Amino acid sequence: MTTTETYEMLIDGKWRAAADSATFASINPFDGESWAQIPTATNSDVDDAVTAARRAFEEGPWATSTPLQRATLLRRFGDLIKDNADELARIQVLENGKLIREVAGQTIALANHCYFFAGVAESPLGETLASSVPNMQVFTVREPIGVVAAITPWNSPLALLLWKLCPALAAGNTVVIKPSEVTPVSTLVLARLIQEAGFPDGVVNVVTGAGPVGAALSEHHGVDKIAFTGSTAVGKKIAVTAAERLARVSLELGGKSPNIVFPDADLAGAVNGVIAGIFAATGQTCMAGSRVLVHEDVYDEFAKALATRTENIRLGDPLDPDTEMGTVACKSQFDKVLSYIEVAKSEGAQLLTGGSRPEDPGLAKGLFVRPTVFGNVTNDMRIAREEVFGPVAVLIKFRDEDDAVRIANDTVFGLAAGVWTRDVARAHRMVRRLRAGSVWVNNYRKTNYVAPFGGFKESGIGRENGFHAIEEYTEVKTAWIDTGNTITDPFNPRA
Numbered sequence: 001m002t003t004t005e006t007y008e009m010l011i012d013g014k015w016r017a018a019a020d021s022a023t024f025a026s027i028n029p030f031d032g033e034s035w036a037q038i039p040t041a042t043n044s045d046v047d048d049a050v051t052a053a054r055r056a057f058e059e060g061p062w063a064t065s066t067p068l069q070r071a072t073l074l075r076r077f078g079d080l081i082k083d084n085a086d087e088l089a090r091i092q093v094l095e096n097g098k099l100i101r102e103v104a105g106q107t108i109a110l111a112n113h114c115y116f117f118a119g120v121a122e123s124p125l126g127e128t129l130a131s132s133v134p135n136m137q138v139f140t141v142r143e144p145i146g147v148v149a150a151i152t153p154w155n156s157p158l159a160l161l162l163w164k165l166c167p168a169l170a171a172g173n174t175v176v177i178k179p180s181e182v183t184p185v186s187t188l189v190l191a192r193l194i195q196e197a198g199f200p201d202g203v204v205n206v207v208t209g210a211g212p213v214g215a216a217l218s219e220h221h222g223v224d225k226i227a228f229t230g231s232t233a234v235g236k237k238i239a240v241t242a243a244e245r246l247a248r249v250s251l252e253l254g255g256k257s258p259n260i261v262f263p264d265a266d267l268a269g270a271v272n273g274v275i276a277g278i279f280a281a282t283g284q285t286c287m288a289g290s291r292v293l294v295h296e297d298v299y300d301e302f303a304k305a306l307a308t309r310t311e312n313i314r315l316g317d318p319l320d321p322d323t324e325m326g327t328v329a330c331k332s333q334f335d336k337v338l339s340y341i342e343v344a345k346s347e348g349a350q351l352l353t354g355g356s357r358p359e360d361p362g363l364a365k366g367l368f369v370r371p372t373v374f375g376n377v378t379n380d381m382r383i384a385r386e387e388v389f390g391p392v393a394v395l396i397k398f399r400d401e402d403d404a405v406r407i408a409n410d411t412v413f414g415l416a417a418g419v420w421t422r423d424v425a426r427a428h429r430m431v432r433r434l435r436a437g438s439v440w441v442n443n444y445r446k447t448n449y450v451a452p453f454g455g456f457k458e459s460g461i462g463r464e465n466g467f468h469a470i471e472e473y474t475e476v477k478t479a480w481i482d483t484g485n486t487i488t489d490p491f492n493p494r495a
Contacts, residue, residue: 006037007184009208010191011045012052013201019044024209026185029097029327029334029367030318038184041207043216046176049205050222053147053174056202062174070170071118077197078114081107084193088158088186093318095183096154097327097367098281100319110162116449117166120470125171129478137481142474144172145248146224149217151238153230154182154329155284155389158190160252163453164227165204167469173225174203178217180230181210182330221245225473228252229286232387232413232458239461250462250472252286252454254387255415257436258408259289259444260398263297265420269442271305274393277418277444279313279325279371283391284333286459287416289444291384293404296397303375303395307352310371310393315358327367328390334367337390341372344383349374349394379407387413401426409435414456418444437463 006023008015017023018039026036039045056062061069081088089107093100125142150164157179168175179187187206194204207213211234218226218241225248228238232253242249259277261270277289294302318326328334341355354372357363369391377384377394384394398404408417417436421427427441437455440446447453452463462472 004035004037007039007188009039009041009045009049010188010195010204010206011049012055012205013195018042018209024181026095026182027330028094029329030365032365035094036185038181038188038208040209041213046207046213046216046220047222049176049207050147050217050220052202052205053176054222056200057144057146057174060200060202062172062200062203065172067122070172071121073197073199074114074118074121074166074169077194077199078111078118080193080197081111081114081190084189085111088189090319091186091189092157092183093326095157095185096284096329097318098155098284098329099323099326101321101323102280106156106159110158113162113166113449117170117469120167120467121170123467125470125474135483135485137483139479141477141479142171142470143477145473145475146173147222148173148175148225148227148473149220149223150175150177151214151217151226151228151230152177152179152187154180155281155286157183157186160229161187161190163229163252163464163469167464168227168473169199169203171470171473173473175205176217176223177204177206178214179206179208181208184208215241218242223247225249227472235460248472250454250464251460252462252464253415253458253460254389255286255288255413255455255459256291256385256387256411257287257289257413257416257418258291258293258434259418260293260404260408260420260430261295261298261302262401262404262419262421262423262426263295264422265298266422266442267298267302267305270420271302271309273418273420273442273444274306275309275313278393279310279391280445282326282328282369284329284389285445287438287445288389289416289418290388290393291379291408292393292395293398293407294395295404296399299395299397303352303373306393306395307373310373311353313371315360315363315368315370325371325391328369329367331367333389334369337369337388337392340383340386340388340390340392341369344374344377344381344392344394347381347383348376349381349383350376352395354391379410385411401429405430405433409433412458415459416440416445416455
């Protein structure tokens with residue numbers, strides 16, 4: 001029998017239940033068991049959290065904190081993440097079924113985000129301008145925006161939170177976090193470490209619940225900036241909400257990313273890269289290489305090799321280090337993935353492997369979908385145009401480089417792309433021609449805290465990670481200092 005633990009929200013440095021005591025359950029997607037109860041925040045809880053963040057931003061030690069003080073807290077926070085990485089990783093696996101073999105390393109690496117942005121906090125954030133106005137010294141400074149709402153998804157709950165939290169805190173903002181209702185516990189446990197690191201009360205707050213809680217937070221007039229990762233549909237609604245009061249936004253949204261295999265590629269390496277690009281994280285990643293574009297000269301060979309390797313992917317307990325692919329994160333997403341598989345079949349796509357639940361009775365309780373590959377897909381099919389967010393790859397033939405670029409860019413999305421070729425000149429041409437925020441050559445799905453990440457078109461607004469991220473959490477102020485002009489009467493200059 002699974003033991004159920006009850007968690008509380010963090011508001012103004014205090015752990016508390018929802019105002020009306022309502023809760024919801026966290027369900028383990030591997031065994032279907034409820035293992036945690038989490039508060040469903042009310043509008044008054046959201047208001048309390050935003051008010052606390054506003055107070056901390058304008059008053060108290062955080063309002064007057066120095067770059068060194070913020071950097072010191074971020075480094076301490078990073079150390080605590082390292083010390084507690086095993087527990088943080090285990091909880092994420094219980095929440096969303098992602099593999100421990102992936103989450104463990106990803107969680108340890110989160111400490112590096114803290115260390116990097118600790119350095120950013122102490123870096124110059126302004127510039128001296130060469131003004132043509134006589135006797136005027138002109139310079140800029142960057143100042144924090146204010147209260148940031150960080151609304152995070154369930155696929156990589158802590159990594160995608162740190163992408164927002166670290167630059168926001170480095171710049172001196174305060175934050176109200178609303179994690180996905182699928183993965184709230186890992187964020188609440190991380191918030192304990194934030195407290196332990198010594199961040200003042202109200203600097204970081206966490207409210208939990210489903211979509212209405214996120215909507216209440218986005219609509220709150222005390223929120224100055226909304227940082228969201230999730231679906232394009234929800235991102236558009238947030239953008240409209242923010243526009244009504246000109247709140248700042250950064251949106252990291254969906255994708256239907258092309259992974260392009262040229263005939264001169266190392267095909268064995270390309271097969272491995274394509275598998276990593278779509279079946280890692282059970283395909284539940286915004287940057288998934290879900291459209292696999294293969295040159296017609298090597299299409300048959302590549303399709304056969306990919307289907308054969310895909311059939312041998314080992315499904316199982318996500319906490320088992322030998323498991324190669326885990327579950328879909330929640331029942332609604334599981335149903336969505338299976339429905340898209342039926343759509344692909346109805347559109348005439350050729351099922352090469354997968355396309356159903358596994359037959360193993362030991363996996364019957366879990367939200368498992370066999371890794372799936374469809375062949376002979378054309379780019380006008382729904383399965384090639386809409387984001388599945390699951391372990392489904394579609395193979396599309398192309399004739400030449402121009403044809404590959406045309407197909408790759410024929411999408412409303414523009415988050416990522418991959419190119420597999422030994423031709424260095426072609427690699428550079430493709431990087432320039434592909435309309436995507438990240439392009440990998442002879443690899444796929446690599447990110448790092450030093451490198452900006454974000455999308456073109458409907459894949460989002462703004463960039464996360466790298467020094468560029470600090471721009472998303474600051475406003476530019478220009479200062480003009482007169483160094484010796486005579487101030488005359490503007491209406492009677494001879495006086």
